Amino acid sequence: MSRVGATARSAVAALAVALAVATAVLVPVLVDGGGGGRGDRDRLGHSVPAAPGQEAGAGARGGSGSGAGEQEADDDCxxxxxxxxxxxxxxxxxxxxxxxxxxxxxxxxxxxxxxxxxxxxxxxxxxxxxxxxxxxxxxxxxxxxxxxxxxxxxxxxxxxxxxxxxxxxxxxxxxxxxxxxxxxxxxxxxxxxxxxxxxxGQQVLAPKGSKVTGFDDSLRGRKVCTAKSSTGKDELDKNRHGVREVVTAASQLDCLVKLQLGEVDAVITDSALAAGQAAQDPTVHLVGGTFTRExxxxxxxxxxxxxxxxxxxxxxxxxxxxxxxxxxxxxxxxxxxxxxxxxxxxxxxx
Structure with missing residues (x-):
């Protein structure tokens, strides 16, 4: 990469980091408060009925919703x-x-x-x-x-x-x-x-000029980022295509920043979200087709x-x-x- 190209990418990445930090500070974000079961009142003070299969105590949440079998038998369910x-x-x-x-x-x-x-x-x-x-x-x-x-x-x-x-x-x-x-x-x-x-649908976002061509063996030996508890993570759990390391982040924007900083080689995320990211950053683009239905x-x-x-x-x-x-x-x-x-x-x- 030329010095001009590297400088441009650094500037874009710095801007993305600044925006992510600024928005994270300005808007309250929900975090897991820990503790026991939900009890019979919500956090806004209103009494609520228990949902089927959501009794308080261990397993009330049923996990994060992530799992390798999450999209299996889509037509059957x-x-x-x-x-x-x-x-x-x-x-x-x-x-x-x-x-x-x-x-x-x-x-x-x-x-x-x-x-x-x-x-x-x-x-x-x-x-x-x-x-x-x-x-x-x-x-x-x-x-x-x-x-x-x-x-x-x-x-x-x-x-x-x-x-x-x-x-x-x-x-x-x-x-x-x-x-x-x-x-x-x-x-x-x-x-x-x-x-x-x-x-x-899930799709791959990669830097322009990269040899990554989609959700295929072109990912072999590379580092790939996807959001935690996402369908992108589930697809990687089912088929890594030789990915050397799967990096998970709290959100797809965090993955974009890692891509811009050169910390990962590609991002797997929803095509609709990735299209907006590519529109914001001219140094990245979508490659390959969608490989899931979302x-x-x-x-x-x-x-x-x-x-x-x-x-x-x-x-x-x-x-x-x-x-x-x-x-x-x-x-x-x-x-x-x-x-x-x-x-x-x-x-x-x-």
């Missing part, structure tokens, strides 16, 4: 089937009542996924002001809040790392997680999901079936126009499609 939407005259259930009583929807989101959920650095809020988050996932959070509470601004955002998505729901730190979260056969046993609102869903506590139905009603309306508007605003320049359409809803037989 019918993972994308969700509860049918609530009818227009259906009374509010306990979860929706709890949100209305609080007056805020508590949403677990990302803050570093460009075009999905990220901080608007051009319009930072004053100290103590709103969080300034925006993106495709944030638009959906706002649509849910507007439907339940009458205002898209009635949201408390809590940023969570990848591995905290399910524990945050099981511990009732949040009402929903809208964070490019893939619906998998393993995860539907631990948290509830809405119908699918977007589909992507249906994104809104995740909720297993016990909150009424909230699942309400969110599915929101998504039914959202698919009629709001989804396309949000896609054109945030994703069209990075995930071009001739006629982008939301995935169709699939419902369980009841």
């Amino acid at each position: 019918q993972k994308e089937e969700s509860l049918r939407p609530a009818g227009p005259k259906a009374p509010d259930g306990p979860a929706v009542q709890r949100i209305k009583k609080r007056g805020k929807l508590v949403a677990g989101v990302d803050q570093n996924s460009y075009r999905w959920a990220y901080r608007d650095t051009d319009n930072l809020p004053p100290p103590g002001g709103e969080l300034g988050l925006k993106g495709f996932d944030i638009d959906l959070v706002r649509a849910i809040a507007k439907d339940i509470l009458g205002s898209p601004d009635a949201v408390i955002y809590r940023t969570i790392p990848t591995e905290r998505r399910m524990p945050a729901l099981q511990d009732r730190d949040v009402d929903v997680v809208v964070r490019t979260m893939t619906i998998t056969c393993d995860r539907i046993k631990q948290v509830a999901f809405s119908t699918t609102y977007f589909k992507a 249906p994104y869903g809104v995740a909720m506590n297993l016990a909150d079936t009424d909230l699942v139905r309400r969110v599915n009603k929101v998504l039914e309306d959202y698919r009629k126009g709001g989804w396309q508007l949000s896609y054109r605003k945030w994703l069209a320049d990075y995930l071009p499609a001739d006629n982008p359409r939301p995935p169709p809803a699939m419902y369980k037989k009841e």
